Amino acid sequence: MKAEIAVIGGGPGGMSAALAASKSGAHVVLMDEYTRLGGQFFKRAASDFELATSQLSAEHRAGEELRKGIAASKVEVLSGTLVWAVFGKTLMLYREGRSFPLEAGAVVIAAGAYDRPVAFPGWTLPGVMSAGGAQTIARTQWVKPGSRILIAGAGPFVMPVAQQVLRTGAEIVAIVEATRPAEWLRYAGSLWGQWPRFREAFKYWQSLRQVPVLYGHKVMRAIGTGQVEAVEIAAVDNAWRALPGTLKRYEVDALAIAYGFLPNIEAADGCGCEMRWDPYGQTWFVRHDSDMGTSVPGVYAAGEITGIAGSAVAMEEGRIAGVSAAEFLGRIPTAEAERLRAPFMKSRRHLMRFADALSECFRPRPGLWEGLEDATTVCRCEEVTAGDVRSCVRAGCSTVKAIKDWTRAGMGPCQGRICRNLVAQLIAEEASTNIASIPRPRIRPPFKPVAFDAMAQSE
Ligand SMILES: Cc1cc2nc3c(=O)[nH]c(=O)nc-3n(C[C@H](O)[C@H](O)[C@H](O)COP(=O)(O)OP(=O)(O)OC[C@H]3O[C@@H](n4cnc5c(N)ncnc54)[C@H](O)[C@@H]3O)c2cc1C
CATH class of the missing domain: 3.50.50.60 (FAD/NAD(P)-binding domain)
Known part of the structure; x- marks a missing residue:
């Protein structure tokens, strides 16, 4: 063709x-x-x-x-x-x-x-999903992502997601936003003249008035047996590091994560x-x-x-x-x-x-990936944990490619789309180096799963 x-x-x-x-x-x-x-x-x-x-x-x-x-x-x-x-x-x-x-x-x-994948204890439990996933089933199928849902993230994307989820009749127990409104003021000048955006934001604000919003908080863990049953959140500082003694728990059957794309x-x-x-x-x-x-x-x-x-x-x-x-x-x-x-x-x-x-305002901060528990899964396709990645770094691996060769992280059906950035962040943290200096791994085809016989018979 x-x-x-x-x-x-x-x-x-x-x-x-x-x-x-x-x-x-x-x-x-x-x-x-x-x-x-x-x-x-x-x-x-x-x-x-x-x-x-x-x-x-x-x-x-x-x-x-x-x-x-x-x-x-x-x-x-x-x-x-x-x-x-x-x-x-x-x-x-x-x-x-x-x-x-x-x-x-x-x-x-x-x-x-x-959606940017974010790892935390319990993130692979059924019922924990990307905000985009929650939005898609609500928007295109009119299906509730859960009956009691908590949405955690940073930035304006949580608003359309929450609005669409609400329209299906689900209860949003809380929106957990990592930034604080005081931080937004610095950017007020850039908003001058962007009137359609203001109108959009106002419409969302009106439709979400009844939903509790916690600013300056992030998700810490999802808890449950075979399904998410509760979520723990904590107050954070400007780098999104959890503040001691601020844990709160919500009983939920769904958790949507929205920390960017x-x-x-x-x-x-x-x-x-x-x-x-x-x-x-x-x-x-x-x-x-x-x-x-x-x-x-x-x-x-x-x-x-x-x-x-x-x-x-x-x-x-x-x-x-x-x-x-x-x-x-x-x-x-x-x-x-x-x-x-x-x-x-x-x-x-x-x-x-x-x-x-x-x-700039809603940029992800180090507290989002620092201090991940060793037992937490990082590559869900190949079941590689944060501890596995750290051991490799201590043994001398300094690139995402090297971690892949040693652990298979990134070799599953998602081809590294989920874990690539998480692995790079872990390397940077463990080796005390800047993540930008870690070589970007080349992406190998197939980009997504393709049947072997189709590949073999390619024209
Ligand atoms: C899950 C999700 C939900 C979003 N919802 C909102 C929202 O409600 N409001 C908002 O303002 N912004 C939203 N955004 C942001 C949104 O991505 C942009 O505003 C806008 O859709 C970007 O347009 P685009 O054309 O760059 O990409 P997209 O709209 O993402 O379109 C890219 C298309 O490329 C296709 N594609 C990708 N790779 C391949 C391939 N290898 N082969 C064939 N096809 C391929 C995909 O199937 C997709 O249809 C959302 C983003 C995501 C990820």
Whole structure:
């Protein structure tokens, strides 16, 4: 299969990129592993769950507009299609049990993000879930994540999650926010002019007025036999280190964790794109220029893989990347491409002021991963504990790759998506070194599980 422009990811960033690129007349193929376009923000209700119009989220309705735009365009959509490997500009696709290559002239990667995994005693108990997971079942299936749920995290993402969970009739026993409102004041200047965000926040605040919120607290442990039954939280200092004598216990049957997101950088890594360490996100993002070009000519990046900045930024970046990819192929002359990109760049700059302030204000702090008990699982696929990782570091391992070779951490079905950062944090703590100096492990295909026979019979 061939495409002039291949777009990986059908979220706000990818859909916007595909639309912008296809306006140039280029043949654009848009791929997403999910069966329905929308990504995280515009996630569509699952087809097997018939939701009434009143049950659909506002995002769902906004997403419908983008989906209609794609349907009315010449973009070729391959939904239910996983990009499981990338070699240069050749993508290996897995679709309906079959694996086949797609050769592209230019690639836009808009693979989005996933919830940052956080390890603490009891985090692998059934009933403990990512906030994104809780939101997804509430938003797309109208299913309660639990009857009594506690949401712990940092930043504004807890608000849409809590609102959607409440709408299903679940009780939220508490929202546990690690920062304190006094810290937010420093960033007030960056919020000037971001009126739609204020309106959004006000709406959430109104719908969550009845929910108890504990600021300056974090989750310490989940307790239960075969299922989470209680959660312990504690007050924290500015570095999110627990303050002695402040433990509180809540009886719950579900716990949702929302300490930020990590980018899906697998495809960009496969293309050979340079990454940058982000001290606020405490992770690696794809490095890009103002045209959303990566370090690899003809490969562009958009959305959360470039930095966690929300759906509005993802859409502007997608539009810029789509125009740039078409320009790269000579479908749009440079002067015209510059004219087309200008308003998207202006809007992106404005939105980024807000996004940068949020990233700094709600950045994860050392107390989130320091002092993990040795018995706590870090790699849940291969059942590797914090103690196992520490022993390896004491024996001389100083990289995530070395820990993987010794313990198999990162070799299970998630391919290290869950444990990669946790292992790096443990190495940094045990070796008293800066996490940014620990070499980033290369990501090996398949990015997600693919049937062996499909791989073997790849065209
Ligand atoms: C679980 C979750 C819930 C969120 N909910 C909200 C919310 O309620 N409000 C809010 O403001 N922000 C939310 N966000 C933030 C949100 O990610 C962004 O605002 C926005 O969706 C980013 O758009 P994007 O296009 O960069 O990525 P996404 O929307 O994440 O889209 C990326 C798409 O790429 C696809 N993909 C990734 N890798 C591959 C591959 N190898 N092969 C094929 N397809 C692939 C994914 O299936 C996904 O559909 C959420 C994030 C997450 C992770």
